[in-house]
Amino acid sequence: MKLYVPRDAAALAVDAEKVAEAVLAEAKIRGTEVELVRNGSRGMLWLEPLVEVERDGVRHAFGPVSPRDVAALFDAEWGDHALALGPTEEIDWMKRQTRLTFARVGVIDPLSLEAYEAHGGLKGLRRALGMTGPEMIEEMKESGLRGRGGAGFPTGIKWDTVQKAQADRKYIVANADEGDSGTFADRMLMEGDPFSLIEGMAIAGICVGATQGYVYLRSEYPEAIHVMREAIRIARAHGLLGASVLGSGFAYDMEVRVGAGAYVCGEETSLLNSLEGKRGVVRAKPPLPAIEGFLGKPTVVNNVISLGTVPVIFEKGAAHYRDFGLGRSRGTIPIQIAGNVKFGGLFETAFGTTLGALVDEIGGGTASGRPVKAVQVGGPLGAYFPRALFDTPFGYEEFDGEGGLIGHAGVVVFDEQADMLGMARFAMEFCAVESCGKCTPCRIGAVRGVETVDRIARGDADAIPLLTDLCDTMKDGSLCALGGFTPYPVLSALMHFPDDFHARGKEAAE
Ligand SMILES: Cc1cc2nc3c(=O)[nH]c(=O)nc-3n(C[C@H](O)[C@H](O)[C@H](O)COP(=O)(O)O)c2cc1C
Ligand code: SF4
Numbered sequence: 184m185k186l187y188v189p190r191d192a193a194a195l196a197v198d199a200e201k202v203a204e205a206v207l208a209e210a211k212i213r214g215t216e217v218e219l220v221r222n223g224s225r226g227m228l229w230l231e232p233l234v235e236v237e238r239d240g241v242r243h244a245f246g247p248v249s250p251r252d253v254a255a256l257f258d259a260e261w262g263d264h265a266l267a268l269g270p271t272e273e274i275d276w277m278k279r280q281t282r283l284t285f286a287r288v289g290v291i292d293p294l295s296l297e298a299y300e301a302h303g304g305l306k307g308l309r310r311a312l313g314m315t316g317p318e319m320i321e322e323m324k325e326s327g328l329r330g331r332g333g334a335g336f337p338t339g340i341k342w343d344t345v346q347k348a349q350a351d352r353k354y355i356v357a358n359a360d361e362g363d364s365g366t367f368a369d370r371m372l373m374e375g376d377p378f379s380l381i382e383g384m385a386i387a388g389i390c391v392g393a394t395q396g397y398v399y400l401r402s403e404y405p406e407a408i409h410v411m412r413e414a415i416r417i418a419r420a421h422g423l424l425g426a427s428v429l430g431s432g433f434a435y436d437m438e439v440r441v442g443a444g445a446y447v448c449g450e451e452t453s454l455l456n457s458l459e460g461k462r463g464v465v466r467a468k469p470p471l472p473a474i475e476g477f478l479g480k481p482t483v484v485n486n487v488i489s490l491g492t493v494p495v496i497f498e499k500g501a502a503h504y505r506d507f508g509l510g511r512s513r514g515t516i517p518i519q520i521a522g523n524v525k526f527g528g529l530f531e532t533a534f535g536t537t538l539g540a541l542v543d544e545i546g547g548g549t550a551s552g553r554p555v556k557a558v559q560v561g562g563p564l565g566a567y568f569p570r571a572l573f574d575t576p577f578g579y580e581e582f583d584g585e586g587g588l589i590g591h592a593g594v595v596v597f598d599e600q601a602d603m604l605g606m607a608r609f610a611m612e613f614c615a616v617e618s619c620g621k622c623t624p625c626r627i628g629a630v631r632g633v634e635t636v637d638r639i640a641r642g643d644a645d646a647i648p649l650l651t652d653l654c655d656t657m658k659d660g661s662l663c664a665l666g667g668f669t670p671y672p673v674l675s676a677l678m679h680f681p682d683d684f685h686a687r688g689k690e691a692a693e
Contacts, residue, residue, distance in 0.1 A: 223375020327513025363562025561590025625666025
């Protein structure tokens with residue numbers, strides 16, 4: 184009997200390890216032979232730990248399974264049981280997705296290179312090795328892939344700049360700082376399919392002429408650090424990394440570097456300083472990291488999902504990827520649904536699904552059962568969208584047109600009890616705490632922002648225009664998007680939920 188118990192951090196947090204132990208113990212007592220595979224998560228987090236049994240080549244899901252359910256599940260021979268969910272791929276949440284980047288996550292043992300290859304792994308790299316550097320750039324440009332870290336910059340254009348730069352050394356850096364609130368796609372990919380990131384980084388390295396790569400990984404992800412390091416070791420032992428990648432003659436190697444935990448260290452120049460052992464302070468641009476990056480050398484800095492998507496683009500061809508999507512947002516996007524929501528998790532789909540469909544249909548509305556009040560998309564710098572904007576399709580330009588951003592595609596849901604003045608205050612406070620201190624509009628502005636929101640809360644209506652003025656200064660004068668985008672959650676809260684500001688102010692004044 185082949186059983187799957189995830190080793191993803193989200194599953195481990197709800198006792199997946201104890202479930203795995205109970206499965207082995209129960210099998211031993213019964214004398215049943217069990218092959219236990221520790222896979223990544225399927226992304227249906229409300230069902231974790233989600234245990235699967237493979238029968239006639241079909242995987243059947245059970246969840247959420249607790250250690251004390253295990254004996255009864257064996258009694259039922261992993262068939263007819265209250266926790267049975269049917270074939271995993273037939274669950275509505277799975278059926279509605281288009282999994283390109285996450286195709287293997289939750290399916291395979293993340294540390295089995297054999298399973299990786301059996302599921303299409305390394306085909307992209309092998310194809311890339313038969314192409315010239317400029318042909319690879321064309322493939323990337325043709326795919327339409329845009330950076331999934333937040334800014335949505337075309338990946339092919341970034342690689343082109345690094346490829347054309349003249350230097351004795353170049354670098355690839357995977358940004359695995361994943362600081363946005365409600366996001367976990369990078370972690371899930373690294374824990375569930377680490378070879379896809381390694382393969383993507385190797386393709387990037389060979390394409391631009393970089394021989395060394397780094398995964399800058401946040402210290403809050405110990406599982407991901409462990410799995411990535413182990414996967415790199417295995418990849419090296421199998422000749423996928425090293426002096427001659429898959430015997431091609433191209434050298435490329437990589438390692439994990441652990442960040443100490445600062446939101447601003449996800450910003451690429453701050454990240455590079457941190458990687459060099461310096462304080463994580465933002466560098467002024469230009470020069471771009473693509474020209475002068477790590478140790479002053481041309482560097483590709485890309486998000487984990489951007490790099491982890493490269494193998495499937497090369498495996499299936501740019502056109503296959505580009506044919507999904509909407510407008511200038513091509514391909515698929517792994518959306519992370521979180522906050523006060525019934526069904527939270529990772530949902531990969533082509534761009535174009537509306538925000539309302541994601542929240543109401545896929546997310547199932549709020550966990551509290553109360554009406555949705557606001558949704559913050561794009562992390563702590565993203566705007567709050569009211570229900571009136573639920574028709575907005577998921578796309579870079581479409582969200583921008585409504586004063587929002589997609590960022591790393593985190594969707595955080597709030598119910599009617601959310602206090603939007605409090606959320607505006609939190610945005611300013613977050614910026615004040617996380618500011619690197621390099622520029623005045625952010626360093627001082629965020630502190631003044633907290634004070635100004637507090638004045639509004641105390642009933643001082645004159646402070647409202649002051650807050651909008653301050654936001655304009657932060658938008659126009661900040662060196663990076665931390666100070667420059669903090670006004671978006673603040674002003675969207677003020678614009679879409681004015682009652683929370685005026686009513687609270689009036690109440691306090693009376
Ligand atoms: C304050 C701040 C925090 C950021 N945090 C992250 C992060 O955690 N992960 C990430 O990939 N990009 C983050 N970014 C964006 C990076 O600066 C950069 O645009 C990205 O890593 C480039 O990769 P991409 O083109 O693949 O998205 C952040 C930007 C800012 C301004
Ligand atoms: S906006 Fe804030 S985080 Fe960005 S450079 Fe200025 S002080 Fe640093």
